[in-house]
Amino acid sequence: MAETKGVLLPAYVLADESGSMSPYEQDLTHGLVSLCEGLRAEPMIAAKLRLAVLGFSDDVQVRLAVADMRRETSLPKVEIRGLTNYEAVFDDLSTRIPNDVRWLRGEGYKVHRPVVFFLSDGQPTDGGAWRRPHRELTDRARTPTAPNIVACGIGNAEASTMVEVATQPEFAFIAKPGTDIGRAVAEFFHALTASLVASGQALNSGAPQLVVNRPDQFSMAIDEVGQ
């Protein structure tokens, strides 16, 4: 019992469950399934990850609580409902992430900086209210366990918003104009799985780093914004 149990990467997938996603509910569900199965079939990676899936709309609902995919016996399911409230997301994460990290540490693990994969198909319906909790969440002075946020926009989501949500410009992606949204959702999860697998390997190595793969059919949002 004396040894620490290793270092984990907590990963949060924030899936947009707002009404406008309704035609793509299947794609979302399939994407989540392929993510979960992809990790479950990589036990050396899964052992180093804790995956949470959160559906957001008017509020945030837990679809999969910080899980070792090797131990899960069921798959997360989304539920399409309501608006696109970004404020609810960052409020929720501001308490959730520090709590989860504390809990994991209590279990004897060390914890890498958490990573959030944020997928939205629309502009926030709460105006700019989300910026305050977002700032709080990502300020490493205020939130020592502040996560890296990777933001992917599809549908009506705007590149500039994704750049604002992401914690680094190169972590913001936007689906190329005209891309089928269902396909973009699938690509998002595909890249997410690959990023987690690659990060799982890299974080474990001598030169730990987060690896973020650009999803196919997405471009770097910063290029669209033309900063």
Next chain:
Amino acid sequence: MSASRTPVVEHGTLTLGRLLGQGGQGSVHQVLNKKINTSVNGGWDVVYKEYAPAVLPSLDAAALAAQVALTASLSTAEGRWLCEKTAWPAAVVERAGRPCGLLMRLVPDRFQFAYRPLGGASRGDRRLANLEFLLNDDAYVAGVGLRVSERDRVLLLADLAATLTRLHRIGIAVGDLSPKNLLFTTAARPECFLVDCDAMRLRGASALPQAETPDWQIPAGEEKATPSSDSYKLALLAVRLFARDQTATDPAALAALDPTLGDLARAGLSADPARRPAPAAWAERLTVVAATASAKAARRPASAKPAPKPPAPPSPRGPGSARPPGTPAAARPPGGPGSPRVPGGTGPGGSGSARVPALRKSAGRTVAVVAALIAVAVLFGLRSSGDDGSSTARSTTSSGQSSTGGAWTGGTSADDSGGGLGTSDGTDDTDDDTGDGTSAGGGDDTTAGAAADDSDADEDATESPSPTPDPVGDAEVGSCFDDEGTRTRPDLVSTSCSPGAFKVVDIRHGTTDLDSCDGVDDSDESVSSHRHDLVLCLSYLNPGGDAYHAGQGDCVYGPNGSGTWYTEPCETGNFKVLAVYQGRNKSKCDGWPHYNLLKPFNGPSGAGLDRILCLSMNYPDAMGYAQVRQCLLNSGSGSDATFTNTGSCDSSNVVVSGRTGRYEAASFCGNDGWTTWRSREYPELAYTVCYRWR
């Protein structure tokens, strides 16, 4: 290719197919227009590994060429062996005269498995059976669709040890020996297959700088890729394969299987390379242990269907809380996060040590049986001494296959007259005749005749088998039988599935191999019918409760003293199974950490299936087993306070200052803080633990 012994292939001549894999070193593609070893069954499919551009500058082309040239320099047998056990580089691939990759054989089919996805209904893809799948708890292993017994694990490791021995003899050190580079099969014969061979070191030369997989590193400063670094990683793999954990370094689980293996692991993990046992020493011991290791596969998970998430924290069974009634035996889920039983082979001799005492051909016996209506053979009991002559003879006959099956004549169907008749000796023929209860008509006579030559004749039924239902032929999974026979001679009579009966948990068709029940959950006894060409796998419905079939890691509960014990989800107040041993030797539990209760079970009478469970109380938190001076992390307050063992004092905030087995012994702690707990049913396991803030 004749001038140089290094086969070289020009990249432009390859027709590439699917991308099979991608990693830091490069990518692997199917090759559609080439095969190797074409003299064998049309040859082996090959794949092309292309090095990533970043890797090429560090590629030692001469070392790679030497690897490719190796097989031709070995004897035919050695070369063939190398290509059977490894994906050894077969050709260098060049682009414009410079090496860019290599060809190697496609992994043989048997090193793949049908991955079972969580979704349930849908069948999953076939995936490489990477050893990493086995370094996880049994619920996971079974959940992804693998059936792996303790014996499979032992044999896999034995095969790997033998493989390493031979590689070392050839001059190859594996170097990055890790679960990623090892494939396995348990199908016909458990064995392993090594991939990423271009990363191996041949006679001191490496084609690429020696890299190591995280968590699979040799002690810092030691030379990489040597026989003794391989020995270190073999020991690490042995520890983890039995700990079912990817990072364990504690050989406890291995030592529980066999103390000698535990000793090998401890020496193998020594920082001093000279102290590490060579793979040959492992192979030798593992082969011995395999003879007695459990052949029962780890259990399937509770359900392949998406199951509702378990409720978050189970409500603690604190002081005074009543125990909810246990799950009835029949409703017990077939799996759960159980691990397979620890076979009890702790004695160096290992005799009588397998947890599943039946079904061992070497140790048991096969008996063709005269029963009321059926021909059955059974392997029963582990007691290797005291075999009577007739059983031995029967065992021989039976293993000759089919002799029992075709022997009766009574005018039954044509397929009964199949081969084997001629090979049986008269005695057994007669025996078998009798066995065929369904052959209506003159069955009686034959039965009697058979009985006469058998020492257990009085056990044989004599009632007329006329148009009676045939219990074995009609048996379904879930049917139950009473066994009214003796230890060596089953006599199955249909009955209701009540305690004391044997329940059919699986039916293996198209075989009479009694070992075919190996790996079937909860199977205690196997009975074969040559007539029906099937084996019934039977599970004993122990009147003492279904905890009889609990495995290591399961949780169980039952009353203090006599009463029924059930397997149930783990929660505060019930017991975790630390180990299961065959027999009644109570001292076997003594060495287990956190052991505090022993639960014995009687098996079916005379079958040698008694067993004991070594149990550990599931206390509410880490205080339950905390020792004085141990550091713990206190979180929450008041009745919500919990204590966690973080493994280090730096991350803890309390230190244990005292401990007593009494409940609510506040005064014992003086001015220190204290926490207390008891089980109403097991007051002797109560505690009060005192602590101070640090």
